[in-house]
Amino acid sequence: MSIATLNFESHYLKSNHEITVILPNKPRHLTAKSFYESGKKYKVLWLLHGTYGDHTDWLRRTNIELYACEKDLIVVMPSALNSNYSNWDSSMMGFGMYDYLTEELMPLIYNWFPASDKREDNFIAGLSMGGRGTIKYAVNHPERFAAAAVLSAAPVEYSKLTEEELQQDDMFTRRLRSMVDNAGGLERFIHSEENVWSIMDSLAGSGRLPKLLFACGTADTMIYENLKLFRDHAEKTGIPAEYWTLEGYGHEWRFWDLAIQKALEFFGLEDSGASPY
Template sequence: MALIQLSFKSKALLMQTSVNIILPMGMNRIDFETMNDLSYEHKKFPVLYLLHGATDDHSCWLRLSSIERYAEDKGIAVVMPNADMSAYSDMVHGHKYWTYISEELPQFIQAAFPISDRREDTFAAGLSMGGYGAFKLALRHPERFAAAASLSGAVDLVGSLKKGERGLFDNVFGDPEKVDNSENDIFFLTKRLSESTGLKPKLFLACGTEDFLYEDNVKFRDYAAELDVELTYEEGPGGHEWQYWDTNIQRVLDWLPLNINKVLS
């Protein structure tokens, strides 16, 4: 695997931003006695957009989990962008992080690196705020994402806003009443998906039973069941902590519908 730590000027954000990328090397087998073959296979790799939580940044998955080692075993590229405290949204008072994450970043990554643009090779996952962002990516763009996973996700962000738990997201949404039944409402997006006759991404939801977001995750699990939306749900001991996320990102990678034999040549 190669680790690429990249900064570039985003047109959507109107500023410099950073992204970490774990990239499979695709190296052919080498004859170590002669070292004759140092070529690389020309393949386009499946990709996981892996999103950080609130108060974290693009470095946290690398620093606090073993995602690089896990991704190497699967032969999948992992893209870890920075999104500040944006809830992966176009902020009312701030930057257009939804436009950046959902449009500009994938286009840039596919143009700059050997990353597949096929739906069946494209996935999203994240923790906490990033779990919300991952589901939002897949639910708003089911034609582009084959699967999404949320770990300890803030999936009922609307419910939290209604209860007055605005705090960190005041600058993101402004009036909380405008979030309900909007493109930023995971429950609204899930209902719309259930009524659609189009493509439907696979969804994976996991949360620790000691996590402060546990009840919100159970609520979403039950809502998806009511709508007959396909959802893989797992729970177990754990809080809102990296030990839980490091363990369960491995479960996510095992669950993803990867077929490395079909990557583009």
């Protein structure tokens, strides 16, 4: 594959920003002119990192380059800091990560690279914080993605969130508390794009949701029990989804390398027959 690292000034993030893009390689039996002038548009995977990560995580810690080559797939990997893929209007000069992906990065990729903008050719996946971002984009913008893979993350029923729960002092509650403050208070937060549990309830039975895959290791003490709670709720309310678990795996890259392979299979992406060498 070809690897492109692009640094540009982002309108929504108010700073220079780097992304990594994996692009299909020219097959050796084709001439350069015939390949690069073909006008072909490729399917796209929007691949999101987790907390403490950046645009290089998936490339450094998994075999995503190999898997993309096998599927003839463009993979777009942005950096999101620890934003939870949310808009942080009160942070510095503003850091609108939620809007950035759909309103800036997607137009950039579709117009600067040979990427298809058709819904049926676009997929989104992410791990942990990136999994939360994945489901948020999938349910708030179902017209953009054919399918989504949520790895080691689970929707939370924010409609029942209380001020008392926001006073806990762990890392995730501190970020959640900041998100609530940034939204303008608990009531506004509950009725925002962040409350994907409620949004999914409203879309149940509509046929509008992308195909959904939730993947988690059974030894993932951060996520697994929450995922079982959501699965029970989804089955009762008719939210269609597929669930994939592996015994003994926790919140770890060994699981995510396996899970992204499952996700590509779930997306229905066929092997291109292209050699990775």
